[in-house]
Amino acid sequence: MAPDVPTRPAAWAGVAALVACAALWSLNGPLIKLLSPSEPDSGAGVPGLTIACYRSLLGGLVVLPLAVQRARTLRNVPARWPIACVVAFTIMTACFVIATTQTAAANAILLQYTAPAWVWLLSPVVLRERPRRREAVWLAAALGGVAVIFFGNAGAGSRGLLIALVSGLFFAVLTMLIRGMRQVDANVVVAVNLLGSGLLLIPAMVLWGEIALSMRRTLLMLALGVVQFGLPYVLFAWALQRVEAHRAALIVLLEAVLNPLWTWLVVGERVPPATLLGGPLILLGVAGSMGSSARRGET
Template identity: 30%
Template sequence: MTTATSAKRNSMLLMALCAIMWSLGGIFIKLISWNPLLICGVRSVIAALILGGYMFVTRTPVNFNKYSFGAGIGLSTSCIFFVFANKLTTAANAIVLQYTAPIFILLMSAFLFKQKLHKKEVVVVGITMCGIVLFFLDQLSPGNILGNIFGICAGVFLALMFVMVGQGGKDDSIRMSGILFAHCMASIVGVPIGLMTTTSTTGMEILYVVILGVFQLGIPYVLYTVASRNCPPLACSLIGMLEPLFNPVWVAIFVGEMPGTFALIGAAIIIAVVTWWCISESKEENPDAPAL
């Protein structure tokens, strides 16, 4: 096995570990009774310390410009909406609706940057929107409906983060700085407001939020940074799909929460069409690329 092949394989394994660690979010958010803002803020404090420490050790510069700042706004807002969505609707709904981000990237590119949508992209957006509609056909309470809306908002702002990083070029410091800024912003907003509306806690809840900060956000972002150096973008995208697949599984096993039938159908449609789009885009950008 060549060195390049070995590095690629190891990076794909790191990406798989990263996605599985990301998938822990749903269960621990469900188990913490705090205000969602406090959950988001405290886990972001921990994640920011880990990512900032990694950037310091690797001498990655903090790059403050409109792209990293915009990416920070997008990711921090997405994180806040995602935690609220997890509290109000099922974990499966929250994570799959957040994973509609690629579709909103297409729409932002069309409306903000005047890029023409091709027929294939219009079909992808249309099918995904149909999948989203299915999430609202289950027997839902007003809270569940609001949770679904928050999940979609998480996808919109995650798309904004990707768009801003993409506009910033291939400078890794912009992406990493954007993630660092995001967690700093989420901390500044979430901790003060969350503390005012959270009256009690337990030792286990403190442990859970530490797990979120260290193992669900902090370490995975470092793993993603390392993996992305040798793991092809398509492989990163497809392996990342382990998160929306495993997230509801953990919640079903440990909390007993199950999504509705229509939501499951909608999730299958969205995951399938986003996966197909990722593969299709990769082939168009590099038609001679070897198989993964």
């Protein structure tokens, strides 16, 4: 019997869900910026570790009801896989949030999207896979974009740039680890990563963060955890049942375009000139790499 193929209406519904997913994910820029800067009535902004911790916990609670019934699928993989995933996810999300508080939101999101370049470099060692040489062109484009952003923003939040690049590295590590968890339900993987990350960050938040929040910050944190983090993952898992993975990955690249736009509209943060030059190179490299993988039949 031929495998089920999504109907055209179902496929378009999946595309719409992915666009909504990218739009919601892209809200992290303005929401984190609203939480992190100094406020006249309450002193310093919320520390990045606090934002990362609460965001993961709240997002995980949104996904948890969808994961409970499929939790038994975790038995399909050794315990070291979900543990490694949680560690990689924790480093990725903490670095991204901290980077967004220390550099332009556009820099943080674009450097996180260097993950495919890191996958290309690491897969021969980690996955024992040999990337095709022609994909090196797309890698060069992405790394060229990174170089433009770094040299163009030298001395202006360079620490934030490095932290954002680490976020991209661990996004790549997470991507490779999730490939080893294909036998686990997608919602279970998401719930484990989000809740595990939140729990793992609690000690760091207690030591270096801030536990109590004002009412305004609590509402912003709820929006960040539930609307920006949890709900999009539910939409993403639903959409992947209707849209091919490589197409889905290309559609959600919209996040990298919308994030700086919302941040500019909400808090007035302009995209640095070097990022306007380097950003498209990164997106071109990522899109080209995904397109090349799709032509080889890899999803």
